[in-house]
Amino acid sequence: MASWAAKRRLLYIAGVIGFFLLVFSYPIFSIFYEAPSCTDGILNQDETGIDCGGTCEAVCEAETVDPVVLWSQELEVKPGQYDAVAHIENPNIRAGVSVINYSFKLYDENGILVAERGGKTFINPSERATIFEGAINTGKRVPVRTFFEFTTEPRWTKVEVARPILPVTNQVFTDDGIKPKLKAELGNELLDAIDDxxxxxxxxDENDNIIAASKTGVDRLDPQSSKTISFIWPQTLKTEPTRIEIVPRVNLIAN
Structure with missing residues (x-):
């Protein structure tokens, strides 16, 4: 039977070993332990899908609806050159896409592809937006139908930012028979600058058909300021314009 001194020595040794295990195991644990996150590829936290939903910024695909292409159209700028426009709608109230690729395809009356143009855009929540690509060369062929599609899968992100109101005023359209011009004032009533x-x-026209379109951009609009924006077409329009829409867009996710 072990003496009291031997038992005390064993208890002391066990205590020392336990102390060192605690001291050295915590750093090892902290090195190898990974806290749950929205990028760990595991369904955890309050996620409703792997790395999406709940507190994650990414919105699960099952909780979203694909954006809708309402219409697409080609617009002759001059012989052999066309603009292409498409109107899209995002039915998702709180989900947007920071960047997504798209493609315009222009076809002739025989259904043969005349020209194709790709680009990138963004999609804000609950937004109807017009996508524009200009100066598409078609040579001697005449497109009569335009097809628009998104060519990458949307990566939906939760968006809580309100869309800024950017008033457009003082619209002036002039057509001197050579190059039609449209000018307007774009305002920023916020206390913060707005970029991109x-x-x-x-x-x-009088039948509410689109007869021309154009696109421009403003790199930065300072707080409570305005800036003149201009659009120019290379030749006079074939139909008298009766209504003009100027629609500014800001990427709410990037900003």
């Missing part, structure tokens, strides 16, 4: 503003102008 995309502005699309649409011109309609």
């Amino acid at each position: 503003i995309t502005i699309v102008a649409l011109i309609f």
